[in-house]
Every structure is written in structure tokens, then in C-alpha cells.
Amino acid sequence: MKSLTRIFKRRMSRFVEKSILPTPAESIVTFSFDDCPLSAIETGLPMLEAEGWRATIYVACGLCEIDNHLGPHMSLDDVAAVHARGHEIADHTFSHLNIMDVSADAFLANIEKNQKILMGLGLPASRHFAYPYGEVTPALKRALRKRFKTLRGVISPASTAQDANLMNAMRLYSDGTIDDAMTHIETLSQAPQWLHFFTHDVRDAPSEYGCTPKNLQRIIDAVRTSGAQVMTVDQAYSHLRQREPLS
Ligand SMILES: [Zn+2]
Secondary structure, rough: OOOHHHHHHHHHOOOOOEEEOOOOOOEEEEEEEEEEEHOOOHHHHHHHHHHOOOOEEEEEEEHHHEEEEEEOOOOOHHHHHHHHHEEEEEEEEEEEEEEEOOOOOHHHHHHHHHHHHHHHHOOOOOOEEEOHOOOOHHHHHHHHOOOOEEEOOOOOOOOOEEEOEEOOOOOOOOOOHHHHHHHHOOOOOOOOOOEEEEEEEOOOOOOOOOHHHHHHHHHHHHHHEEEEEEEEHHHHHHHHHOOOOOO
């Protein structure tokens, strides 16, 4: 597919099949980790747990136990253990597919493969999904909006509105994005919103898609000071929709 077509489809996706969520009375912050590298659960999650907070992990089971630019990845046993620690396991396709490279049918079948493995571990069916690479088309958004309660992208919020079918999220990557996040946290007390952060590996020498423990701690400290409530995606969604959270 030509890159201009990709860009057009990605941009169009922001304006179609929208489902704007209610704005919370007081700001909510969600932390999520994608894929998922072992350092996120061994280093990142304990930092959140020290605050009594829980995160959402968007797992692509096909990446389990591989070693790539994000470092070694968690095993399926780790996925089950993280769920038992109270974190939410959400879907990210089995093979970390890019919708621009495969058919919608192949993409949907790959999601079901991921779900089958997660449910085989004794986990509940995932209610939330993140588009791998943040790549989305109007057709995919339409296909997934009934399959999951929320669908997360990788675009920073331009307002306090959140489209459940293409949720905004801020990167916690290198120093520049950390500074942007720190600035955005300052708006939480004046403008109630559901702010979603995401990253990958958490290491002293992270990939370009990850962050250092020091920078994650800076964000945690700022969020604590802001007074915002920290919730998993499903807890926040259920709170906004006033439904029972996933157990
Ligand atoms: Zn990913």
C-alpha cells in the first residue's frame, strides 16, 4: 500500500466511527505497557504497585519470550502472574500485526488467536485493545468497535475528549516526551480528563520506545502530586460508563 494511502486512512480514522466518552468529574490517569518487555513488569510495575496503582498491559502473545530491541519479553506464565497481581491484560493481536500489511479478516483472526491463548491461561476475555504501531483504518475501527470497549492509539491528546474507538495516549519514551508529559500533568487539576500514558521497556538504557526508571518515577511523582486517580483502562472505562469493572 502506498504511504499516502496509509496516511489518508490513518487520518480519516480520527473522524469516523467515533464514540466520545463522558468526561470524568475528576481527572483519571492510566499507565499502560505494550507488547510486553520483561523490564516493564520487573521494573515498571513494582514502581506503580508501590503507590497502590495498577496498569494495563497490552499483550501480543506471539512476542512472548522473544528478545528484540525492547529486550527480553515476558513468558505466558508471567502474563498470568501479572494478572494475578491485579493488573489488566488487554489485547494487542497475537503477532503484533500492522493493519496496513494484512487483510481485516487476517487481523481479526489474529486477535481471536491471542484471546484463545489468554483465556487458556484462565484470564477473562480482554475488553480493551491497542492498535499495534498505532496503525488504524476506518474499516478496522468499524470492525473492532463492537468487539472491544476501547481501542487505543498513539496520538497525544489535543483536548480532554476521548474517543473510545481511538483513544489518545501520551508516550513515555525519551526525555522530550517526558517533558511533554510533565507539562500535560499540570493541566489535570484544572481540566478533568482521562489521561493515558504508554511505554514499552523500562531500563537504564531503554530503547527509543521505552523510558528510564528515573523518568518513570518523575511521572509517578507528578501524577501523585496532581491528585488524579490512577486506574486501569477497564476501571476507568467502567467508572465513566458506571459499569462493573472486569474481575
Ligand atoms: Zn505494540
